[in-house]
Structures are given as C-alpha cells and as structure tokens.
C-alpha cells in the first residue's frame with residue numbers, strides 16, 4: 001500500500017508506456033472500479049496493471065520501487081471498499097492472468113490469481129481433502145492467503161505448505177507455513193510489503209464423492225445464510241473467536257442491536273444477515289463507512305469491546321481508511 005499520500009503521484013503517459021513493456025497486454029487506464037468491485041462501488045482507477053507471470057511481477061515491483069511510484073495490490077476485490085473518488089495510484093491486480101496450477105501427490109500449487117472456488121474444485125477432482133471450506137469464497141488465492149480466509153472456523157493457513165512472495169524491491173521469498181504467522185483472519189502479508197505470488201497447500205487423500213458432497217452442502221448452506229444476490233463484500237466484522245465465545249458472532253450482535261435492514265443512502269445491513277452490508281442501489285463508499293461506524297459504536301456500547309473490521313476501505317491514494 002501507499003505509504004504517504006503526499007508521495008502519491010499519478011502515473012503519467014511515460015510511466016504507462018513503461019508498464020506496457022513490463023506487462024504486455026496487462027495495462028488498462030481509466031478503469032471503472034464500480035464495475036470491477038464486488039460491492040459495485042468506486043470511482044475510476046487511473047491505471048490497473050495485471051502481471052501474467054512471476055517474472056513480470058518481479059520486474060514490475062522492482063520498477064515501481066525504483067520509480068518510487070506508490071501502488072495498491074488487489075485480487076478479487078471481495079474484501080475491498082474503494083473510494084468514490086477512484087484510485088489515483090497504480091493498482092496492481094493479481095487475477096486471471098496469473099492463475100497456473102499443478103497437482104503433485106497431495107500437494108496443490110497455484111499462482112496467486114487463481115479463483116479460490118476453482119482451486120477447491122481442482123483439489124476435489126484430484127481426490128484431495130482439506131480446502132472444501134473455501135469452495136464458496138469469491139476471491140483469489142493471494143487474497144485468501146493474505147487474509148488467512150476460510151469458513152467454518154478454518155483458515156487457509158491450516159493447510160499451507162509454503163508461500164512464494166515478492167517484496168517491494170523485487171526480491172523473491174519462499175516462506176514456510178510457520179513463517180507466514182497465520183492467526184485468525186490474519187497473516188504476515190498484512191504487515192509486510194510482500195505480494196503473494198503463489199502458494200502450495202498440502203492436503204490429504206479423500207473420496208471424490210465425499211468431498212463433492214461436503215462442498216455442495218457448504219454451498220447450499222451459504223446460499224441460505226448469505227445475501228448472495230446483492231453486491232456485498234462478505235462479513236464486515238471479523239468473527240473473533242474470543243468475542244464469539246462471549247457474545248456470539250458479529251451477525252448475531254448486530255441482529256440483537258436491531259441493525260438488520262438499517263440503511264444509509266444506497267447501502268443497507270442485509271435483512272438476512274447482520275454482518276453483511278449490501279449495495280441496494282447506487283451506494284457510495286461513504287454510505288457503507290457510515291453504517292460500519294454506527295454498527296461498531298453500537299456494538300462497543302453493548303459489549304464494551306471494539307469489533308475488528310474485516311473490510312479494507314481504501315482512499316483515492318490507496319491508503320487504508322481506519323474505521
């Protein structure tokens with residue numbers, strides 16, 4: 001992420017030409033973030049660049065570092081709230097162009113941009129069990145590793161064998177699972193400047209039919225529980241295990257506080273789930289932020305604790321907004 005907003009120079013035509021040499025075919029300008037993002041919120045991103053290989057990612061990071069150009073890293077955008085003012089800094093997206101994978105024995109390796117539900121299906125078809133819980137998470141592997149995402153009290157970190165990342169200076173690191181500092185919905189990648197380039201998970205052998213049945217059950221349950229028809233970014237608050245034991249999940253806390261259905265502008269807390277905010281109609285980022293702040297304040301008054309916000313809100317300079 002961008003370190004100081006005063007550093008945040010917009011890429012000019014010369015920069016865009018250089019980016020096109022580093023990532024041929026992977027550079028777009030004036031990209032509509034509302035069209036790209038899961039929440040369907042955001043202004044225009046000046047430049048989005050998508051590397052198609054580890055080599056391109058290394059060259060890109062090295063060049064951005066030398067040019068001192070601030071940038072943000074994104075994957076599937078399923079945990080991100082973009083500013084209505086867009087993004088004035090370069091947006092590096094690790095997505096479908098960086099999504100190769102291989103299966104060797106019980107290990108599955110994949111590049112960061114692979115779509116997580118697709119990866120879960122690859123493991124299932126190979127008769128490998130351990131990531132069924134990720135089959136309904138609409139993000140990339142890089143985002144999942146960074147967030148230590150998962151469901152049903154699991155996190156991808158539980159099965160990580162190693163993660164390859166690229167630091168801001170372009171150096172490549174390979175971290176073992178222990179070196180990734182996974183904890184509930186957190187990893188070392190939230191605290192370093194490293195970009196996850198690929199990861200290997202170590203799974204166990206299982207029956208394809210059993211794995212498929214488990215995944216179908218998980219997907220059916222998620223369809224019942226979550227408001228999947230309206231744009232949203234999943235859980236707004238982290239279901240912290242310590243808070244969970246004392247007060248229940250954040251969705252229940254919000255339901256008890258009467259937040260279900262509460263709206264601000266075009267955004268509203270989902271009627272079906274108190275921890276989801278949906279874009280009902282042309283919501284602005286500020287509508288979502290106001291709702292989150294109101295929810296957090298009410299929860300603090302009720303529980304005496306601060307709920308941790310899972311949603312990552314960015315301003316137009318790529319700086320994380322503290323909610």
Ligand SMILES: Cc1cc2nc3c(=O)[nH]c(=O)nc-3n(C[C@H](O)[C@H](O)[C@H](O)COP(=O)(O)OP(=O)(O)OC[C@H]3O[C@@H](n4cnc5c(N)ncnc54)[C@H](O)[C@@H]3O)c2cc1C
Nearest residue numbers: 075076077078079139140142143144149150195196233234
């Ligand atoms: C309907 C819905 C359901 C959801 N359900 C779940 C769930 O059950 N469990 C769960 O954990 N999450 C869930 N989420 C949230 C989200 O899908 C996950 O957090 C996901 O892992 C984010 O991946 P992404 O690729 O979309 O990341 P983004 O939202 O694009 O980015 C999230 C963060 O990861 C960083 N990042 C992205 N890619 C990389 C990379 N390659 N290297 C380093 N940093 C990177 C970004 O800078 C950002 O800080 C849900 C979201 C939605 C919309």
